[in-house]
Amino acid sequence: MNILVANLGSTSFKYRLFHFDGSLATEVAKGGYERVTDYGKAIEDCLALLSAGGFLKSVADLDAVGFKTVFGGSLTGCVEADESVEAALLATADLAPAHNPPYAAGIRQFREKLPSVRRVALFETAFYQWLPEYSHRYAVPESWYQAGVRRYGFHGASHKFAAERAAELLDRSEVAEITRSLYQSGPRVVAGAPLRIITCHLGGSSSVTAVCDGVAIGTSMGLSPQSGLPQNNRVGELDSAAIPFIQRKLGLTIQEIERQLTNESGLLALSGVGNDLRDIRAAALAGNRRAEVAIEAFVYAIRHWVGAFWFEMGGCDALVFTAGIGENSAFIRESVCAGLSRMGLIIDTRRNDVSPIETDLTCCDSATKVFIIPANEELVVARETRRLLLAKPAAA
Numbered sequence: 001m002n003i004l005v006a007n008l009g010s011t012s013f014k015y016r017l018f019h020f021d022g023s024l025a026t027e028v029a030k031g032g033y034e035r036v037t038d039y040g041k042a043i044e045d046c047l048a049l050l051s052a053g054g055f056l057k058s059v060a061d062l063d064a065v066g067f068k069t070v071f072g073g074s075l076t077g078c079v080e081a082d083e084s085v086e087a088a089l090l091a092t093a094d095l096a097p098a099h100n101p102p103y104a105a106g107i108r109q110f111r112e113k114l115p116s117v118r119r120v121a122l123f124e125t126a127f128y129q130w131l132p133e134y135s136h137r138y139a140v141p142e143s144w145y146q147a148g149v150r151r152y153g154f155h156g157a158s159h160k161f162a163a164e165r166a167a168e169l170l171d172r173s174e175v176a177e178i179t180r181s182l183y184q185s186g187p188r189v190v191a192g193a194p195l196r197i198i199t200c201h202l203g204g205s206s207s208v209t210a211v212c213d214g215v216a217i218g219t220s221m222g223l224s225p226q227s228g229l230p231q232n233n234r235v236g237e238l239d240s241a242a243i244p245f246i247q248r249k250l251g252l253t254i255q256e257i258e259r260q261l262t263n264e265s266g267l268l269a270l271s272g273v274g275n276d277l278r279d280i281r282a283a284a285l286a287g288n289r290r291a292e293v294a295i296e297a298f299v300y301a302i303r304h305w306v307g308a309f310w311f312e313m314g315g316c317d318a319l320v321f322t323a324g325i326g327e328n329s330a331f332i333r334e335s336v337c338a339g340l341s342r343m344g345l346i347i348d349t350r351r352n353d354v355s356p357i358e359t360d361l362t363c364c365d366s367a368t369k370v371f372i373i374p375a376n377e378e379l380v381v382a383r384e385t386r387r388l389l390l391a392k393p394a395a396a
């Protein structure tokens, strides 16, 4: 079975092609285009390259295209990406404006270009379907909740992959299997001690997730990807009173406030030097105080959520770092883990100084394991797409 995973940004189109031999997936090709103005052309170029490289003889060799869709409101899980999904992405685009329109456009282009190839959407919110009510509700009027104001959670494919892999590394294959088959089988009761994992997806966009016995029970992300930790340009957590306050104080329109919270906030606003942690760290090392504060605030927010989930689960068997910052920044990992030896978490700073490969960073007497697990969200999308195809074969 061949599955193409399409990763669509507002001006980018990246892809990976997976070949499945039974359930064993091999990534056979990957590539992408920047500054895309026409997804249709990018799709044609991608297919031409895959045929020229001998990866696909024809479109008939392609079993499905999988999409890591971000937000569909109450529509979540792994679903056939039909026209109702395109409509749901557009209907909820105000809460994920950077992500939903490109996915709606890309899915439509694939439908028009390759009508015979199945399309599957795995929503980033899917991993959070089983959040307990107390952890997904805001204390807002019931009518707001009925209208959809709640925590949804994001980066689901990444946290799912990290939690599943951590369970394997901890020799808890039964829990890894629960995470792997969650969207088909749902949560299941685990014998023995609960497995408590906290996953930190730290990148251009960041979040922390608590995973107990293979199922997400808490997320730092909220109603939109605008919430939780300071993001690259996006605000993260903010007191709701700030919006009417600043509207009156600076005379801003709601649209302008929204634009500033989305494009001019987060690490960019705190540091004043940029939104890339490498630039911010370089400035901090050169003595720029705002850059230092940006890093301190980022680390504080990560520790805040890790601490909350640690307490909520009554402990933590593994803390996982993944994504651009989580995999590459030894400094952030060390800062997050600093001073926790009395809680049973001790990292080996020499192991922490590694390139971004899967690594156990812990000293042998650390009760909590700390892992770097390189993100592989596309593999999760490919696997879920395959599962859906097997569960619902195409009508003859």
Ligand code: AMP
Binding pocket: 202, 203, 204, 205, 232, 275, 276, 277, 278, 323, 324, 325, 328, 329
């Ligand atoms: P992602 O969204 O997962 O692709 O992560 C992108 C972010 O990772 C960038 O914006 C940087 O802040 C961060 N990043 C990438 N490489 C490094 C590195 N070598 N050291 C520190 N941060 C990095």
